[in-house]
Amino acid sequence: MQFREFYNAVLHTTIADDELLPYPVSRVAFSKGDIITRYDEVEKAVYFLNSGILEMTIKSYMTEKVIDFFFSGDMFTSLTSFLTQCPSDVQIKALTGCETEMITRHDLDKAYAKSPEANKLGRILTEYAYIKKAQREKDFLSKTAEERYAAMFTTHAQYLSQIPVNKIAKYLGIHPESLSRIRKKINS
Amino acid sequence: MQFREFYNAVLHTTIADDELLPYPVSRVAFSKGDIITRYDEVEKAVYFLNSGILEMTIKSYMTEKVIDFFFSGDMFTSLTSFLTQCPSDVQIKALTGCETEMITRHDLDKAYAKSPEANKLGRILTEYAYIKKAQREKDFLSKTAEERYAAMFTTHAQYLSQIPVNKIAKYLGIHPESLSRIRKKINS
Numbered sequence: 001m002q003f004r005e006f007y008n009a010v011l012h013t014t015i016a017d018d019e020l021l022p023y024p025v026s027r028v029a030f031s032k033g034d035i036i037t038r039y040d041e042v043e044k045a046v047y048f049l050n051s052g053i054l055e056m057t058i059k060s061y062m063t064e065k066v067i068d069f070f071f072s073g074d075m076f077t078s079l080t081s082f083l084t085q086c087p088s089d090v091q092i093k094a095l096t097g098c099e100t101e102m103i104t105r106h107d108l109d110k111a112y113a114k115s116p117e118a119n120k121l122g123r124i125l126t127e128y129a130y131i132k133k134a135q136r137e138k139d140f141l142s143k144t145a146e147e148r149y150a151a152m153f154t155t156h157a158q159y160l161s162q163i164p165v166n167k168i169a170k171y172l173g174i175h176p177e178s179l180s181r182i183r184k185k186i187n188s
Numbered sequence: 189m190q191f192r193e194f195y196n197a198v199l200h201t202t203i204a205d206d207e208l209l210p211y212p213v214s215r216v217a218f219s220k221g222d223i224i225t226r227y228d229e230v231e232k233a234v235y236f237l238n239s240g241i242l243e244m245t246i247k248s249y250m251t252e253k254v255i256d257f258f259f260s261g262d263m264f265t266s267l268t269s270f271l272t273q274c275p276s277d278v279q280i281k282a283l284t285g286c287e288t289e290m291i292t293r294h295d296l297d298k299a300y301a302k303s304p305e306a307n308k309l310g311r312i313l314t315e316y317a318y319i320k321k322a323q324r325e326k327d328f329l330s331k332t333a334e335e336r337y338a339a340m341f342t343t344h345a346q347y348l349s350q351i352p353v354n355k356i357a358k359y360l361g362i363h364p365e366s367l368s369r370i371r372k373k374i375n376s
Contacts, residue, residue, distance in 0.1 A: 060329040067325065080322045083315050089326050112311075116304035123300075123311035127271050130318045134268045137255065137325065138277050141248040 001073045003048040003101040010124055011117060022115035023107040030094040037092040043081035045102045049074050052098030053162055057091050057170075066171040067136075069095075071159055075125055096162060145174045146182045153186065189261045191236040191289040198312055199305060210303035211295040218282040225280040231269035233290045237262050240286030241350055245358075246278050254359040255324075257283075259347055263313055284350060333362045334370045341374065 003025055008014055015021065030036060030052070037043055039059065049070050056068040056076070067090065070076040081088035082105060111118035139148050149172055153160060160168070169176040191213055196202055203209060216235070218224060225231055227247065237258050244256040244264070255278065258264040269276035270293060299306035327336050337360055341348060348356070357364040 058326060058329055065329055067329075080319050083319060112308070116307060119304060119307040119311050120300070123307050123314060126311060126314040126318055130314055130321060131268050131271060133318060133321045133325065137321065138246060141246055141253055141255075 001050060003050075006048060006073065006075075007121065011121055013117070022111040022118040023103050025101045025103055028100050028102045030098040030100065032094055032096050034094045034098075035091060036094065036100075037078045037081075037088055037090070039089070039091045040087040041081075042085055043078040043088050043105070045104050046075060046077040046082060046108065047103075048101045049076055050099040050101060052100075053095045053159055054098060055093050055095050055163075055167055057093070058089055064170070065173065066167055068132075069156070069159075069163065069167075069171065071156060075128075079126075079129055095164075095167070140173070145172045145178065146185070148172055149179070149182050150186065189238065191238075194236060194261065194263075195309065199309055201305070210299040210306040211291050213289045213291055216288050216290045218286040218288065220282055220284050222282045222286075223279060224282065224288075225266045225269075225276055225278070227277070227279045228275040229269075230273055231266040231276055231293070233292050234263060234265040234270060234296065235288045235290050237264060238287040238289060240288075241283045241347055242280055242286060243283050243351075243355055244278050244280050252358070253361065254355050256320075257344070257347075257351065257355075257359065259344060263316075267314075267317055283352075283355070328361070333360045333366065334373070336360055337367070337370050338374065 004015065004017065004021070007021060025048075028047070036047070036054070049072055051072050054070040054076060055066050056070070056078075057064050058067050076092065078088040078090050078092060080086070081090075085105075108118070108122075112122065139151070143151070149168075152168075152171075165179060166176050169179040172179065174182075192203065192205065192209070195209060213236075218240070224235070224242070237260055239260050242258040242264060243254050244258070244266075245252050246255050258280075264280065266276040266278050266280060268274070269278075273293075296306070296310075300310065327339070331339070337356075340356075340359075353367060354364050357367040360367065
């Protein structure tokens with residue numbers, strides 16, 4: 001999926017291929033293992049993921065937790081750092097080769113100052129990000145690891161085989177051995 | 189603080205007292221113990237808290253956890269329910285008498301369809317809500333209960349005495365006895 005299609009779908013509009021969006025969008029490709037945003041780096045852009053899989057991690061005591069995965073058609077950025085321009089608490093890394101489209105903070109700020117459409121899209125995408133984050137909090141408080149894995153399996157079944165098992169375990173907050181048991185149970 | 193002052197401050201604008209905002213705002217008062225939004229109710233409004241303290245709770249297995257407190261000058265709503273119009277997973281309750289100003293979803297939707305200012309304010313307030321939610325996730329993953337209590341003490345010291353101890357313990361995710369130990373240590 002291309003950002004322009006996504007833009008049109010979210011805003012219920014039809015900006016043609018030769019019309020300008022409220023901000024310039026540049027194409028950036030990443031290889032498997034590339035780090036897009038590092039810990040303690042200030043986030044300077046938001047991205048649309050055309051293809052590939054990304055992980056977002058956070059430091060937790062002596063270890064690291066996976067707090068999110070991103071798939072084709074998702075917007076991604078270290079959002080708190082992007083909004084506050086403080087150093088990022090999270091790191092974003094390509095788990096596969098990734099094609100993206102990038103909008104810089106500088107260009108987005110200019111668009112926010114004059115484009116109602118840019119503000120509307122920004123509002124709606126931030127609403128999505130909030131809903132996703134609140135859902136994750138709720139799931140951790142009210143669902144078992146098995147229920148959370150089953151939900152992940154329903155929504156992103158086609159991608160699961162491309163994510164290393166230890167990453168999925170880190171996302172669910174369980175040991176890889178516990179995940180193996182859950183997988184066996186679900187597949188049996 | 190009044191909503192109009194907050195609106196002007198966030199948007200760096202100066203809408204006078206006799207000018208219309210993009211949506212009607214009505215005053216609603218709640219008594220201590222009143223439930224503003226119930227579990228499984230669809231959220232129909234967003235509120236600005238002029239004065240008072242509120243708690244937001246979520247069901248967690250057989251118990252209930254406090255996931256947020258709101259103070260004078262905060263906007264509040266069951267945001268996921270408000271945005272998706274699905275039944276609320278959270279409940280909002282007045283811990284003291286509360287004065288609020290309310291905007292209905294219906295009026296906000298009408299404003300979003302035609303007012304760039306409404307979209308800009310909506311975007312900025314959703315950004316705040318996201319940052320707060322992400323901060324809480326990060327704190328739970330990287331700070332001890334004592335560090336989280338100390339942070340709460342710094343930002344909202346003047347309100348802490350008005351919140352029952354068991355509510356603070358439920359917010360920190362610890363037993364009331366552990367909180368007593370932490371308080372003694374901090375005060376000594």
